[in-house]
Amino acid sequence: MSTGTDISFFFNPKTIAVVGASPTPGKSSHIILESLKRIGFRGTTYLVNPKYPSIDGCKCYSSMAEIKDNIDVAILALPASKVLEVLKPVENVKGAIIISAGFKEVGDSGRRLEEALKEIVVRKGIRIIGPNCLGIYDTVSRMDTFFIPVERVKRLKRGRISILTQSGSFAEMIVDEMASEGIGVARIVSYGNRVDVGETECLNFLVDDDATKVVVLYMESVDDGRRFVEVASRCTKKKPVVALKVGKREAGVHAARSHTGAISGRYEIYKAAFKKAGIIEVDGYEGLKDACKVLNTYDLVAGKKVLIITDGGGVAVTMADACEDLGLEVTGLTEETRKRLSAKLPGYTATGNPIDLTSSVTDEDYVIALEEGLRDEYDVVIVIVLWGPSEITERLVDKLKEVREIYNKPILICSPGGKFTRRMAKHFEEKKGLPVFFTPESAARAAAVLAGGKM
Amino acid sequence: MSTGTDISFFFNPKTIAVVGASPTPGKSSHIILESLKRIGFRGTTYLVNPKYPSIDGCKCYSSMAEIKDNIDVAILALPASKVLEVLKPVENVKGAIIISAGFKEVGDSGRRLEEALKEIVVRKGIRIIGPNCLGIYDTVSRMDTFFIPVERVKRLKRGRISILTQSGSFAEMIVDEMASEGIGVARIVSYGNRVDVGETECLNFLVDDDATKVVVLYMESVDDGRRFVEVASRCTKKKPVVALKVGKREAGVHAARSHTGAISGRYEIYKAAFKKAGIIEVDGYEGLKDACKVLNTYDLVAGKKVLIITDGGGVAVTMADACEDLGLEVTGLTEETRKRLSAKLPGYTATGNPIDLTSSVTDEDYVIALEEGLRDEYDVVIVIVLWGPSEITERLVDKLKEVREIYNKPILICSPGGKFTRRMAKHFEEKKGLPVFFTPESAARAAAVLAGGKM
Numbered sequence: 001m002s003t004g005t006d007i008s009f010f011f012n013p014k015t016i017a018v019v020g021a022s023p024t025p026g027k028s029s030h031i032i033l034e035s036l037k038r039i040g041f042r043g044t045t046y047l048v049n050p051k052y053p054s055i056d057g058c059k060c061y062s063s064m065a066e067i068k069d070n071i072d073v074a075i076l077a078l079p080a081s082k083v084l085e086v087l088k089p090v091e092n093v094k095g096a097i098i099i100s101a102g103f104k105e106v107g108d109s110g111r112r113l114e115e116a117l118k119e120i121v122v123r124k125g126i127r128i129i130g131p132n133c134l135g136i137y138d139t140v141s142r143m144d145t146f147f148i149p150v151e152r153v154k155r156l157k158r159g160r161i162s163i164l165t166q167s168g169s170f171a172e173m174i175v176d177e178m179a180s181e182g183i184g185v186a187r188i189v190s191y192g193n194r195v196d197v198g199e200t201e202c203l204n205f206l207v208d209d210d211a212t213k214v215v216v217l218y219m220e221s222v223d224d225g226r227r228f229v230e231v232a233s234r235c236t237k238k239k240p241v242v243a244l245k246v247g248k249r250e251a252g253v254h255a256a257r258s259h260t261g262a263i264s265g266r267y268e269i270y271k272a273a274f275k276k277a278g279i280i281e282v283d284g285y286e287g288l289k290d291a292c293k294v295l296n297t298y299d300l301v302a303g304k305k306v307l308i309i310t311d312g313g314g315v316a317v318t319m320a321d322a323c324e325d326l327g328l329e330v331t332g333l334t335e336e337t338r339k340r341l342s343a344k345l346p347g348y349t350a351t352g353n354p355i356d357l358t359s360s361v362t363d364e365d366y367v368i369a370l371e372e373g374l375r376d377e378y379d380v381v382i383v384i385v386l387w388g389p390s391e392i393t394e395r396l397v398d399k400l401k402e403v404r405e406i407y408n409k410p411i412l413i414c415s416p417g418g419k420f421t422r423r424m425a426k427h428f429e430e431k432k433g434l435p436v437f438f439t440p441e442s443a444a445r446a447a448a449v450l451a452g453g454k455m
Numbered sequence: 456m457s458t459g460t461d462i463s464f465f466f467n468p469k470t471i472a473v474v475g476a477s478p479t480p481g482k483s484s485h486i487i488l489e490s491l492k493r494i495g496f497r498g499t500t501y502l503v504n505p506k507y508p509s510i511d512g513c514k515c516y517s518s519m520a521e522i523k524d525n526i527d528v529a530i531l532a533l534p535a536s537k538v539l540e541v542l543k544p545v546e547n548v549k550g551a552i553i554i555s556a557g558f559k560e561v562g563d564s565g566r567r568l569e570e571a572l573k574e575i576v577v578r579k580g581i582r583i584i585g586p587n588c589l590g591i592y593d594t595v596s597r598m599d600t601f602f603i604p605v606e607r608v609k610r611l612k613r614g615r616i617s618i619l620t621q622s623g624s625f626a627e628m629i630v631d632e633m634a635s636e637g638i639g640v641a642r643i644v645s646y647g648n649r650v651d652v653g654e655t656e657c658l659n660f661l662v663d664d665d666a667t668k669v670v671v672l673y674m675e676s677v678d679d680g681r682r683f684v685e686v687a688s689r690c691t692k693k694k695p696v697v698a699l700k701v702g703k704r705e706a707g708v709h710a711a712r713s714h715t716g717a718i719s720g721r722y723e724i725y726k727a728a729f730k731k732a733g734i735i736e737v738d739g740y741e742g743l744k745d746a747c748k749v750l751n752t753y754d755l756v757a758g759k760k761v762l763i764i765t766d767g768g769g770v771a772v773t774m775a776d777a778c779e780d781l782g783l784e785v786t787g788l789t790e791e792t793r794k795r796l797s798a799k800l801p802g803y804t805a806t807g808n809p810i811d812l813t814s815s816v817t818d819e820d821y822v823i824a825l826e827e828g829l830r831d832e833y834d835v836v837i838v839i840v841l842w843g844p845s846e847i848t849e850r851l852v853d854k855l856k857e858v859r860e861i862y863n864k865p866i867l868i869c870s871p872g873g874k875f876t877r878r879m880a881k882h883f884e885e886k887k888g889l890p891v892f893f894t895p896e897s898a899a900r901a902a903a904v905l906a907g908g909k910m
Binding site for chain 2: 026031101102105106148149151152153154165166167168169170171172173176177179180218220244246247248249250254255284285286289308310311312313314315316317318319320321322324325330332347348350352353354356358359360386387388389390416417418419420421422439440441442
């Protein structure tokens, strides 16, 4: 479908126009105006709506033709039926983000509208993101077309992950959760029905995008399978690419079709393509969240050997199971390391892998276990901290951070629990940059992502 | 191992003794004293420690022999080496809870101590819970031997679930999480090394315990496989039994051995035994948490047909995948229902299963979708609520509760997101008793539990 012209202007627009701009609070287009102000878009914003001479003190143009400037990105927040009216006559627009729903996903009438949109792409060379999407949230170019009130869905700070998604609701969920956990993003594109621009072209842009260190994909289907594998293969040589394919099963496939009109195809083909391209596949939403959290902090590791340190035996058994389920190796300590641990730690310590410090643990025991354990060859360490034992204190947070800095191995904290635990988790994450996972499975999934996915 | 005498006195003690009682805040035995006061134990509590004449104004006995009363439950919070000294001479004790670690799990010396404990069980007829355990947390008899400060791990209100667990750290985690989510329990037993009383006898007690409507098991190994299956089979005829078997894989098996000294055996045998007994098996900690949450509110259902209603397409596709992965059936709506839905809802609604109300959703749309959808035969409904769409309001919480009351089908809310979402979740849960799950996978796991587990 693509006309092949460069789409990088979507990620660095100088001029944008909000078509269908409204002064009514709560309306999509008004939310977009507010979002653009909040995020601090630094280019020129034109408002377009024949009904109003001005909105919030800014001039409002009656049509695109009235604007004597070239528009990099026109954001169309209009009923589906009006979209063609706007786009057909324009001469000064490079690209459009069409957030409106009511196209292919609603059946025949919408499908005809969408065919007409495709014609516009081909005949006029206007590049289109959408329709039926949230558009772009970009902390680099400072653009935000996500038409959801910030009171409902918090926005993200700048980070190193970029996300490409067909689904707007997926973007909404992950944005809200990541924001509430203090994780940042570089750029997010929700492209919905993908009448033109899709994941392959966006991914192609991200390959050389310095602001993007990690790419996360949510896919119902693929726009151009062969090209996607080619682009993704280039990308994974430079930065990790994580993908969630949904619509794997019969019901999911049906749901995907009525959602973005996507034909999701046989899952096995995707699986093979991901593998070929070096993409790390995750199983579901939970895995994707874990991947975002761990890759927000750590780079991939070379192997799959995991060291588990714990103050609770039961949770460590569950963790060992979860790690092995995902193909990680919970290999034993060397005899020398076990001896050193036995010499330095109390007699009740289990000096295997997991190293079980038991509920008689102290802060310093964790440090000893880490320092000695890391003399053996491990790629990732999972440190389970149950805050019940009264001898461990808030100082543990600093101590683990210090060890992390010396040894330069990814340390994942696993800390299931309630209020006290969550408060400590904030210390770990916000003050020390150590990611905390709240279930054994979640920490294991994150470790598996660092090791390159299921093996 | 069991001497076969009744153990129900552990769940209804009239007299207890805290042996090793200490006036020092933070010490295990002192935490237990405080916990017993907080939970409001209504029987008589004796303190025993030769070092003190009194503790916190209560008389302290120099030995068990000094107490001229029969003791139902002696709680031993002593170093492992002192445990035998205390138990050998006693004549007035029915049962003991030994929280001390330092037995079989630490190797040969501990194993000898444990053998000596077993002799006491046989020779003196004293029933023992532990060692190396948290003991009992019981909202019915109002007993709490969990020696973890309440500031670190919140305690649970009364509820209908009882939990049996080898692992104390597992008990700690699940208690803290359930408490923070407002879920209650009837009784929890953490039996650790299980020198005497284990899951089979506890389960046998719970079969006819009116306070217990649901049993949840965390198992590293089983005490008496044949008897366990027999007892569990009787129990599942009266109430749901959910089990998590850990130590499934090699690393987990090793970890379990150094943890409670358990030989966890081949996982496949457990799997088959669970199935035979009608036990609902869950895969990990996440599944067990989901089971507790959903069974806190709902009873099991007869079938496995799930209706999904959503305001976000992507999350519904993920949900449909997750449900089918677990053997649930996301069966389509009947033609008549689709017609009624199309007549009553806007044109952009996808009237399949999932019913996708899209981001243009209103509160009333959810009600219509539920009322019409439930005319078809479904066993469970998962209602996905993404709070982004500005037309849905807090009133949705009341409306869904009303529908729930009329139709008497379990409604599971799935609501991933951040701060606003979590606040709404509290409304759903605390005010309306509708359980909320924060990932698609979590809601699917809960639905699968209601439908009787993996099929």
